[in-house]
Amino acid sequence: MRLVLAVPGDLSAPTGGYAYARKLLAHLPAQGVAVTHLALPGGFPDPSSDDLARTATLLAQVPEDAVLLVDGLAYGALPPTVIRAARRPVAALVHHPLGYETGLSPQRAASLVAGERAALALASRVVATSRYTVRLLAAEFGVAPERIAVAEPGTPPSPRVAPRPGPHVRLLAVGTVSPRKGYDVLVRALATLADLDWSLTIAGSLDRAPECCAALRDQIAASPLRDRIALAGAVTPEALDRLYAEADLAVSASLFEGYGMALTEALARGLPLVATRGGAAAETVPAGAGLTVPPGDVPALAAALRGLIADPARRAGAAAASWAAGQRLPDWPDTAAAIAAFLRTPA
Template identity: 35%
Template structure:
C-alpha cells in the first residue's frame, strides 16, 4: 500500500504519541508499504482552526497515497481540508481533547465530532478511546484497537529481583510525565503528604506548564516535603531507566489518559501502578492485581494506597510480579502494526467498490 501519515510537529519528538506514530511508520515500511510523511507546523488550537482557510495547507496534503493516516491531535487544521482530499482517511486517536478539558469540553467535543465526521475509520489505542470515538459517530466496524507496546526499555528482570527490591526501605515512588495539570502531580504530592509512612518520590518530566510547575514547587515547600520529593526534571533514557529499576511503585494519577503507556513501561520493571480510573489506564492496570485505580483528584485514596504498599511488602512484591507478567503478555509493535494494516486495507478497499 501507499500510505500517508499526517501529524503536527516533528515525528522524532519524545512523547508517547510521537513514539507510537514513529513505531507505526517503521512497522508499515518493514511490512513493505511506502509511507509518505506530512509534518505540519505545531499550532495553538485557535490558530489551527484558521488553517482551514489556507489553500497552502490543502496543497501540502495533496499527496499520492491509497490511504492517509492522520494523528488526531492535528484535527484543528484538518476539519475543512479533509472534505476536499482525494483519498480515504484513517485517524489515529491517542486521546480526545474533549476528554482532557472540563471548562471547554463541550466546544472541543463539537469540533472533534465534526472532524471525525470527515474520516473513514479510526485507530484507537484503547477500548475506552474506541468507545468514545464510536460514540462520536465513527462506524464501529471501521475501527481497530491497536495499543502501543511498552517496550521502550524491555529490561531483563526476574521474580527474585522484584521480591528482593520489595524489602528495601524506604518506599520509593516515581512519577513520569510532563508537569501539567492533567497528569495529577499536585494530587500525588497531597497524597504523599497525607500518607502514614515514609515515602520518597522522584518526579521525572519537563515543566510543560510553568505556572502549574510553580504551584507544584510551592506545594512541596508548604507540605514540608523538600527532603522527600526530588523534582528531577527531564532525564536521559539511561537515567530514567536507572530510576525505574530502583523504584517500587509508579504513580501517575492523571485526570485522564487515552491509554497511558507509562504504566506499561513501569510494569516492565515490575512496578505496580497508581493510576486514574478515568480513561484507558483500565486496559492496563487491574485494580488490586497490577496496581491501584483511584478517582481523579482523590489524594486520600493515593495516601491509602501508598500506606498499604509500605505496610505490606509481600503484597508489594506480589503485585510487582503480576505487573511484570502483564507487561510480558501485552501485544508487541508487530501485532499493533498488523491490526492497523488490516484496517487500512479495509478502508482503502471501500474506495474501489462501485
C-alpha cells in the same frame, strides 16, 4: 502500500503520542508499508488561520496512491473544509478526544468535542489506541464501530525489577507535567504520608504546560516534604530505564488516559502500581498488579500508597502479578501489523 502519517509539531517531543508516531514510522516498513512522515504546523490543537491554510495545502499534496493517516492532535481540530480540501479519504489516529483534556473551560471543551465529532464524521476510518477509546468514539462521537480499529501502543520487553523490602521506597511517576496528569493530587496525597520512608521522582516534560509546572513547583516548595520530591524533567530513554530499574513502586494520579503507556512500561518491568482509574487506565492496570483509585480522590490515593509503601510483602505480591501481566503486552511490531492490516482493508 504507501502511507503518509501526518503529525503536527515536533516529532521528537517527549510525550506518549509522539512516541507512538515515531514507533509507527520505525516499524511499519517491516509490515510492507512505505511510510512517510508529513510534518504539519505546530499550533494544534489551537491552530491559527495560517496553520489551517498550510495544513489544507499539505494534505492536498499527498500522492493519490498513498493512504493518508492524520494524528488526532491535528485531526480533531480540523474544520470540515480542510478535511474536504484533501480531496481524498482521510483516516484519523485518535489517542484520546481533545475535549477531554483537563483544565479546559466548559465552553472550550464543548467546542472541541463538537469540532472533533464533525471531523470524525468525515474520517474514512479511525485507529484508536485503546478499547476504551473505541467505545468512547462510538458512544459519544457517533463513529460507526466498523470504521474503528484498536491498535494499542507497543511495550517492548524489559528486564524485571526485583522487589526490594525497603525500608526506603522509591516512587516513580512518568508523564508530562500537565493538569491532566494530576501531580498536584499526588503531592497532596503524599503530604499525608510523612511518617513513611519514601521519595518520589517525576519524570516528564516541564515545558508543555508552563503555568501548571510553576504551580507544581510552588506546591512542592511549600511542602515540608519538598526534599523528598524531585522533578527530573524530560529524560532520555536510557535515563528513564535507569529510573525504572531503581524504582520500587510506580504511581499515576492521572485524571484521564487514552491508554497509559507509562503504566504498561511499569508492568513490563514487574513494578507494582498505584494508579487512578481515569479513562482507559482502569483497563490498562490488571487486577492484582497494584491498587487503583478514583481520579482526583486524595484520601483514596493516599490510602493506596500507604498500603503498598508500608507493606513489603504486599508490594512483592503486586510485583509478581505486574510482571505476569507485562509478559502478555503487545510490542510495537504487533501495533504496526494491526494498523497495516486495517488500512489495507477496503473502507
